[in-house]
Amino acid sequence: MSFLQHPAFQSLVLPLLLAVAGIALLRWAGTRWSSLGAALGLVLAMAFWPGFDWPASSRAQTLPWIALAGLVVAALAVALKAPGTQVLGRRSGFLVTALITALAVALAVWAALGGSLLLAQLALMVGSVAGVASLWAWRSASVTPASLLPLLLAGLTIAYAQASLAPTAPDARGEAAEQDDPYYTPKWK
Structure with missing residues (x-):
């Protein structure tokens, strides 16, 4: 596995x-535009991994498209x-963005404990x-509510995908049966 x-x-x-x-690049366009740098970073990171698949066949594959649509809006x-x-x-x-960060990390923990490593990774992307x-908000006070829309939409999509995962049914001994993550398909080499 490479780095x-x-x-x-x-x-x-x-x-x-x-x-x-993204923030450094958009900073030259003005304070309103620089706050979109974090959302631009999220969309570009999602373009790298997991990528924009069309048609999106799972809820997790819709996440990059939803983040892109939020960035465009x-x-x-x-x-x-x-x-x-x-x-x-x-x-x-700072308080609003710190709250979104804390919620995204909590969402990543929920997804990891709930059995979906892909959703946990995507939530960590939003948290990052x-x-x-x-x-950036603490340093330069240039965050707008509109710039947080892609982050909130991505977080809500991850929460919906995690909440819609079917729980595993208990087996005859009363223990939950092990189930693979329906979203995560590793590319082992």
Whole structure:
């Protein structure tokens, strides 16, 4: 397994690096646009892994498309200067993004304990870019509510996919039977 295929790189390092690069790139366009950098990092990380599959045959495969749609809507809102694109204050922006980060990490724990490593990795991707947005909000106070839309939509999609997983039925001894993750298919070499 190469470093690029390692789950820790795919779910923590790559989204973090792409979110930082997205914020740095969009910073020159203004404070409203720079807050979209974290969402851009999430979409680019999801393009790298798990990728944009069409047609999406599972709920987990719809996640990159939902994050992309949220990014497009947020970018249109920023371009049109719609309500909800005003920059939040440093304290409120940091609190909101820190809450999203904590919820994404809790969602990753729930997915890992619930039996889906793919959903746990995807939730860690959301948590990683939300952490970057949190640090950016603390440092420069330039987070808008519209820029958090892709992160919230991705988190809600992951929560829905995890909640819709069927629980395993107990066997004759009363213990839950082991079941493979329906979303995760590793590429072993």
